[in-house]
Amino acid sequence: MNTQQGKQRIVEILGNNADAIIDNFQTISPDFAKYVVDFAYGDLYSRSGLTDKSREIAVVSSLIGQGKTGLPLHAHFLGMLNVGWTKEEIIELIIFLIGCVGFPSCVEALGTLKEVLEQQ
Numbered sequence: 281m282n283t284q285q286g287k288q289r290i291v292e293i294l295g296n297n298a299d300a301i302i303d304n305f306q307t308i309s310p311d312f313a314k315y316v317v318d319f320a321y322g323d324l325y326s327r328s329g330l331t332d333k334s335r336e337i338a339v340v341s342s343l344i345g346q347g348k349t350g351l352p353l354h355a356h357f358l359g360m361l362n363v364g365w366t367k368e369e370i371i372e373l374i375i376f377l378i379g380c381v382g383f384p385s386c387v388e389a390l391g392t393l394k395e396v397l398e399q400q
Contacts, residue, residue, distance in 0.1 A: 282318060282322035282323065282326065283314075283317055283318050283322060284322075285321075285326050286316075286317035286318050286319075286320070286321040286322025286325075286326070287302075287317055287321075287322075289321040289322065289325045289326055290302065290316075290317060290320075290321040290325075292332070292362075292363075293321070293325060293332060293335075293336070293359045293362060293363060294355055294358055294362060295358065295359075295362040297355065297358055301316075301355055302316065302317060331363075332359075333360075333363050333364055333365065336356060336359045336360045336363055336365065337373065339352075339356045339359070340353065340356050340357065340360060340373065341373065341377060343356065343389075344374070344381055344385050344386065344389045345377070345380065345385065346385075347381075347384070347385045347388070349385070349388040349389050349391070349392045350392075353389060353392050354392055354395065354396055357370065357392060357393050357396045358396055361396075361400070367393075367397060370393060371390070371393070374389050374390055374393065377389075
């Protein structure tokens with residue numbers, strides 16, 4: 281596991297919010313924070329073969345499909361915006377996912393996106 285690489289990658293993906301997210305996890309569980317930084321970003325997000333845009337669409341689609349519209353989706357919507365997705369493209373993704381995951385998850389995802397956009 282690579283802490284330095286993980287810190288660099290999480291900032292590249294999540295931008296200015298990365299430190300706050302890590303600090304939040306750190307206060308609850310230093311071990312969990314270490315897994316997020318070292319494994320998720322130091323290992324998985326540091327692999328070659330996918331662009332950051334591809335990774336973020338995969339993560340967001342998976343979260344919406346699971347009905348997970350809280351903190352992880354919020355963070356990864358920020359990630360999508362940070363790696364080059366536009367608001368309009370994210371909305372199109374949510375509309376497209378209606379056919380795969382249904383309206384309830386997409387309605388909640390759209391609400392989360394609205395919160396993210398209002399906070400920017």
